[in-house]
Amino acid sequence: MTDKSPVAEGPLVPENDWITLLKDNARTGGQGAPLLPSPGKARWQTRVGSSIRTAPVLREGTLYVTSTSGFLHAIRTDDGQVKWKFKAGGPIHSTPAVSGEMVLFGCDDTKVYAVNGESGAKMWEAKSDGEVWASPVVRQGTVFFGSGDGHMYAVDARTGKLRWKVQMGGRVHSTAYATENKLYVGCGDGNVHCLEAQTGKVFWSTLTGNGIDSSAALVGGTLLIGSQDFFVYALDAGNGKVLWKYETGMGVSSSPAVNGEVTVIGSKDGYLYALETATGKLRWKVLAGEVITAPAVFGDSVVYLQSWGLLALDAATGKVLWRAGLGEAVQGAPVIAGQTMYLASNSGDVYALE
Numbered sequence: 001m002t003d004k005s006p007v008a009e010g011p012l013v014p015e016n017d018w019i020t021l022l023k024d025n026a027r028t029g030g031q032g033a034p035l036l037p038s039p040g041k042a043r044w045q046t047r048v049g050s051s052i053r054t055a056p057v058l059r060e061g062t063l064y065v066t067s068t069s070g071f072l073h074a075i076r077t078d079d080g081q082v083k084w085k086f087k088a089g090g091p092i093h094s095t096p097a098v099s100g101e102m103v104l105f106g107c108d109d110t111k112v113y114a115v116n117g118e119s120g121a122k123m124w125e126a127k128s129d130g131e132v133w134a135s136p137v138v139r140q141g142t143v144f145f146g147s148g149d150g151h152m153y154a155v156d157a158r159t160g161k162l163r164w165k166v167q168m169g170g171r172v173h174s175t176a177y178a179t180e181n182k183l184y185v186g187c188g189d190g191n192v193h194c195l196e197a198q199t200g201k202v203f204w205s206t207l208t209g210n211g212i213d214s215s216a217a218l219v220g221g222t223l224l225i226g227s228q229d230f231f232v233y234a235l236d237a238g239n240g241k242v243l244w245k246y247e248t249g250m251g252v253s254s255s256p257a258v259n260g261e262v263t264v265i266g267s268k269d270g271y272l273y274a275l276e277t278a279t280g281k282l283r284w285k286v287l288a289g290e291v292i293t294a295p296a297v298f299g300d301s302v303v304y305l306q307s308w309g310l311l312a313l314d315a316a317t318g319k320v321l322w323r324a325g326l327g328e329a330v331q332g333a334p335v336i337a338g339q340t341m342y343l344a345s346n347s348g349d350v351y352a353l354e
Helices: none
Strands: 042-046 056-059 063-066 071-076 082-088 096-101 102-106 111-116 122-127 138-139 142-146 151-156 162-167 183-188 191-196 202-207 217-219 221-228 231-236 242-247 257-259 260-267 271-276 283-287 303-304 308-316 320-324 336-337 340-344 349-353
Touching: 056 096, 056 336, 071 102, 096 138, 102 308, 183 221, 217 257, 221 260, 271 303
Parallel strands: none
Antiparallel strands: 042 349, 056 063, 063 071, 071 082, 096 102, 102 111, 111 122, 138 142, 142 151, 151 162, 183 191, 191 202, 217 221, 221 231, 231 242, 257 260, 260 271, 271 283, 303 308, 308 320, 336 340, 340 349
């Protein structure tokens, strides 16, 4: 029997596109990314005028960035010029997602918006009864998102028309992981839920010791997620059984990034942890900031992290290779496209680094 490394599931996207949180629905962000040198002068820097609490996404030469002033900005990657901006009805804490011609994002005004990626014109909006901090997930013509009102929603990707909504028991700030038939999502009541994608029926729920803001990753049959109870969990995706859990020093809001046999995740204790995906055994941990809530980007030999600055760490040992004092962010993650890195900061600046 051959020993195969676990591979993250989900549809692939073009190499230089980065269409949602951690690149694609499978959270493969960074796989294949090279070790870039410590950034010197930025190729360009664009100020959007207000704080950015989300990660940018990239499609075909356009970077899409949301801000707490309620704007979605479309920025050209060649020169940093703003092509257009769209005003929503409140602050935005949701990382955008790109699907076809649409750019989707949630808003504190309780809505999810679909905007034309070329023109910035609104295509539709879908309403919930609470703030939408999760990133919308698109799969097979359906948009899935959780809301602060404690429900999961499924709406038609063409029209925004509601297909179903299901009560989850607590606020849903976790971005769902969608497969062909199932959704996996964390909830503020401490549960990890597995739902049927077509109907919202709950297949199983596994209770942790506190609320969950982390967004799950699926590797083979293993679901990985963090909880505010200080633990990182690996669950059997089929039945929700806990396969292993690893205790950190504080709550875990960061989302896991997976590359082959290793999962990297940060904790509010300031450490970044590299764990064996199959067993939960610690490979390394490194103090990388005061509090880590952003997801790491996991390359072939390097891990990039925004934690009150930008860090590059050796993927095998956790050794800090370089640190740059720009791009401070609580929730953001850099986008890697070839030899260029794009990132946004709490201060409202967007950078292209080479």
